[in-house]
Amino acid sequence: MSTIEISELHKSFGKLEVLRGINLSVEPGEVVCVIGPSGSGKSTLLRCVNLLEEPTAGSIRVAGVEVTDPDCDIDAVRRGIGMVFQQFNLFGHLTVRENITIAQRRVLKRSRAEANRIASVNLDRVGLAEKADAYPAQLSGGQQQRVAIARALAMDPQLMLFDEPTSALDPELVGEVLAVMRGLAAEGMTMLVVTHEMAFAREVANRVVFMDGGVIVEQGPPAEVFGSPREERTRVFLHRVLEPTRVSETEIGAHLKD
């Protein structure tokens, strides 16, 4: 049974159709990276998986449960899906430890001692054991994002969604977050990652999905998608992302006078 099974997914915001028929499945233990230009619908796709966005049409199954079914207990499904946001979204009024324990206690009904123990284990995993009593505002962006990952892991998810987890970080802080994600992938976590970090996708992903204009243009192993893309749109995008200093003036329609 696939961990995620998406078929014929459509999503519109008013008149704007952001997703136009997506079919995608993610197998247990697989790391799938979604790349593509901004506005291509990759974040919307990710947010549909745990129903932060309500799909307009189509079906999504997570571990066999149809989340698009109106009778689905979405809170129960979400417990099994960890999500990491671009803006971290740590709870500002709670310490790091409380950020990681509050859902364990209120949702999973774990005891305080048990929740604290699991918080320590997961803080250790992301290398922030000594920050348990700090408030989010006292941490760097990279540290905050690692806490956010620990918070999600403490719920024992079978699937992790990452929505551009390094896009809001200063360049020198990107590495520490990617290192944690690489570790997770090595442990066999099933991951669906929307990212602009092409090196990460190339190195860690089992499969790369290229999206543009609300559809999946092509997908395959990273070596294929990056090494010999079949579609022209993929080639153009990769050229612009991987060699930004070599984008020519004619390519973007600029007519610079000399």
Place this chain on the structure above:
Amino acid sequence: MTLSPRRRRRVVRVAGYVVFVVLILLVVSAADWGTLSEAFFRRDIAESMFPEAITVALRNTIVYTLLAFVFGLTLGLILALLRLSSVAPYRWFATAYIELFRGLPALLVLFMVGYGVPLAFPDREIPGGVYGSVAVGLGLTAAAYMAETIRAGIQAVPKGQLEAARTLGMSHTRAMVSIVLPQAFRIVIPPLTNEIILLTKDTSLVYVLGVTPTTIELTKFAGDTLNTRVNPTPLVVAGLLYLVITLPLSQLVRGLERRAARER
């Protein structure tokens, strides 16, 4: 003579100070201080007001304020949540309530609660006697203002906070209670403290309900003493006692705002 821009700025500034001080001195010296102090600052009359001014009048003013604040805050929170509800009739109700009670004078509402409720529900009465009537009568108006303040506070909490909480499997209610409201209240503590200051002064309207010597508050107490002694000194005493409550609260608001600015 030509002045450098810096010198000119200095001359203009000093001239401003001088005009300011002269104006104030003119007003102060024009007043008839002898008659004024005879009327407003009679020591014997002031002394005769104590200790009742504090043990009864000031105490009741504070009790009325706190009761009305607690009632108004509770109702205000409910109204704020209704106002943000996805159910349209709830929103309409909250909006109508807020517009109505923000538009009516507090005196009118207090009067209607004091005399209308006993007529509407002849077999029941608001618990707590005049204390209960004041809590409801002033709280109804305060709730309208506080509802808008709290709504703004809830909306000031980034949407991602609710999303993160829901993603962890919390229900909407649980996410509001554990994550959104605690942060919203931090944001609205300064404006809510201002609301207490306004309520403190609104308790001067309680006299319309008819108060006894044990339920009397500052303004009515001063007014009664003014009538018996035929001298307005009690008004000054009452005014000073109001400041005893409101000045520390203003100070508190300023401190809280400074702290909020630091944390941001």
